Amino acid sequence: MNNIKKSHDGDQKFLNKIAFLESKQRESILPLEMLIDEMPIHENHTLLDIGAGSGFFTIPMAKKTKETVYALDFDSRMLNVISEKAIKEDLQNIKLIESTIEALSLEDESIDFIMASLILHEVESLSKVLSKLYEVTKIGGHLLCLEYEKDEKIIEGPPMDIRISSTGLEQSLLNSGFKSTKITRINDSIYTILAKK
DSSP states (O other): OHHHHHHHHHHHHHHHHHHHHTSHHHHHHSOHHHHHHHSOOOTTOOEEEETOTTTTTHHHHHTSOSSOEEEEESOHHHHHHHHHHHHHTTOOOEEEEESOSTTOOOOTTOEEEEEEESOGGGSSOHHHHHHHHHHHEEEEEEEEEEEEOOOTTOOSSSOGGGOOOHHHHHHHHHHTTOOEEEEEEOSSSEEEEEEEO
């Protein structure tokens, strides 16, 4: 009986997460068109969306390139949601990867653009993950990181102790080998950093 309840609770938690990821509230926090415009994507670029979730960025990214878009998430249920959306949108250039970022097995210098949305604060070792992302990025390629600012005045978002400040993330990117970075304030609580290899 307990296992059934746990399974039901887990399913409900997943459905709640999907509901939030697809909500108007999330769209107001993350203005999709503005963020897509920030992405230096061309139609011949190979892309990677890490922590792809329900495909909030994967789907519009896939519409901007003729090449492969890798959608990485450790939750197969999230990848199923992306798969269903891709079928609806008739997008055949999305490849799903069920994995953690740490275990990512793409070839070195194979990706033109990586999207890391609200995922870096969840990793065990930021330096290891950024080094991994640096390895798979082509020379001249970009990594766009989106995170909540580490600021006590900002209540919404993940716990303060796991957040990454924009200045801290910028320094970590530079330490990992990325050369140039550009910080953009999306709103009071969220920032992006565009880094180039």
